[in-house]
Amino acid sequence: MWILPKPLLDEALADIANVIAADTEAKVLGPTDSITLNKLYRTYDHNSGTITEVEDKTFSLTKRTALYNLYDKTQLGQSLSYIRAELMSVVDICPMCGIMPSSQLDHLMPRKDYKSLSVCRLNLVPTCGVCNNKKRKGDPSGFVHAYYDHKLENIPFFEIEIHSNPINHRMSWKFSINRAIIADNALADKVEHQISVIKLFRRLYKETNTLLADILSSNITSQHQLDTILAYEYGKYERYGMNDWRRVFLKSLIDSPCFSIAEAKEYALKIRPINGGVNA
Ligand SMILES: [Zn+2]
Structure with a gap:
């Protein structure tokens, strides 16, 4: 968004x-x-x-x-x-x-x-x-106005939490909206309504998986290599702002102690992680 x-x-x-x-x-x-x-x-x-x-x-x-x-x-x-x-x-x-x-x-x-x-x-x-x-199926007055709701531009309201199974290093992640950080309740309602109507979280599971699979398809073998490629990918999407799903996802991977070369290798092996139905 x-x-x-x-x-x-x-x-x-x-x-x-x-x-x-x-x-x-x-x-x-x-x-x-x-x-x-x-x-x-x-x-x-x-x-x-x-x-x-x-x-x-x-x-x-x-x-x-x-x-x-x-x-x-x-x-x-x-x-x-x-x-x-x-x-x-x-x-x-x-x-x-x-x-x-x-x-x-x-x-x-x-x-x-x-x-x-x-x-x-x-x-x-x-x-x-x-x-x-x-x-068309939503409340017409309940959507973010891409031209006028500029307040959202500087609020990092979109969050992705990364999890990893400590035994087998299998990953999952969960999307959420930080309502508290938006502060303006009416605006937070619009964000949530829009995301729900366009089924964004469900659509993003496929997209995040595809993005990560693409990144890890280039046989990454070291933590340094992984850090470098994630930083490079993160930089590519800067112009879409801080709430772009690719930026948020990549930043979460970079910052998360749950994603290291061990998880990357496990992910590359299994191709698709199990998300346990979260947000689905
Ligand atoms: Zn769209």
Whole structure:
């Protein structure tokens, strides 16, 4: 899970003229609507990525439906496709899971409920298809806003505890969220809700196993070799922030007294550890 640089409010406001001009089918949006849209985008930005239902309904249903349908014009070859292209161009990995490439735009405030925001770039977050689909089953207001919840960026809330069986050196690990360190209860609720809805921990068992198996596939024989390769791998993911699962996993391995060359050799032999169903 990581936080993205927020698109500028000015960029979103500059889109408005193009949005109005793109309404060539319904033909219900005009110059006065650009003032309303401008005010709505500013409110959304001012309130850190949210508006009320009443504010959304400033527009009539006809105009909201026109805005809803204009989202189709963000697709390739359409007049608003530059909005999609610009947002996607700065994000490679999905900010919700950190696993898959971003391939879709998620409406943070759902498009069907907040039609006025359908083409507001401040509300469009590049995610992977898996997270985008799973998010639809959750509470729409209960997700981290990758553009506005920047508080999380400097809080190491994601933790992985490494265990090792002292007799056979077989490893297991457990993912958790440190609510206390987030301090802000509402934000901690969002983090937990998001992780639960996108089934992040379950998905991460596979990913952490694959990552470790890849690292240990290069016949590591000494503790020094192991320390060096873990430090190198840890450095590779720095730009994703302190709560990226790869960073947290590798840091936990580096810091844990439960992971040494003995565990690495045992792991490489068995290929996959047993996690005892923890978090599954
Ligand atoms: Zn994802």
